[in-house]
Amino acid sequence: MTDFVKSVPAGDVKEASKAMLQKQLYAIFTTPVNGMGPVFETLEEHLAFQVQLEKDGILYSAGPLWTDDEESWEGEGLVVIRADSRAAAIRIAESDPMHKAGAREFRVRPWMINEGTVTVRLDMSSQSFQIV
Template identity: 50%
Template sequence: MTHPRVTKDDIMKATEGMLQKQLYVVSTSPINGLGPVMEVLKEHLDFLVEIGKSGVLFGAGPHLADDEQTWNGEGMVILRADSLAHATELAAKDPMHASGARRFTVRPWLLNEGGMRIEVDFATGAYSIE
């Protein structure tokens, strides 16, 4: 059975009026256990903070195991890169990947649905993000 070919243009037409923000998802997993991952964790986090300051980092964080309590070293980074090649270049520079502690894949992701609520109380400085 053959399936129809669906292009990005087809998706853009079907989601007209939605956000249609092109992002890139970096999925990352350890190569040789958590030892090497923990050795470069600080440098990895510093790298993410730096690309965050440049505006290219949309979000990042670990994937917890199914027990929701432990971590096996996997994570995800979402980038506002200019292209798949740019996102791949940034991912390769991440100390986790450059050191060989983790492997990665990069996939284009079109953000269409969802939302975020941010509340700031000016009197107390309290804030919440949902």
């Protein structure tokens, strides 16, 4: 392409990467609304909610987003879930106690996984595993 193009249809991207995984997930970016106090007030319920999503097979991954210097946390988080649509992902995000309480607000973005690896080490003798 020689012309500046700001965006292309998702179908074009899928066609261009049709040999890849093309697993559709949804990324929930969550940020504090009124400082860290309300975040910590609802953290326990939020984490229980996340664990239930994990048990239900909805949660792909989640965790805090550190500051760029990797030295602190300003309350931001990233939650990646499995859902049938963006609308369904929004409903799940709305159910999070952190969002219901108004401690954080969120934004949902569709995310298609094409590349990457997951490595799990299983030691049978000790019946332990490690994600590498």
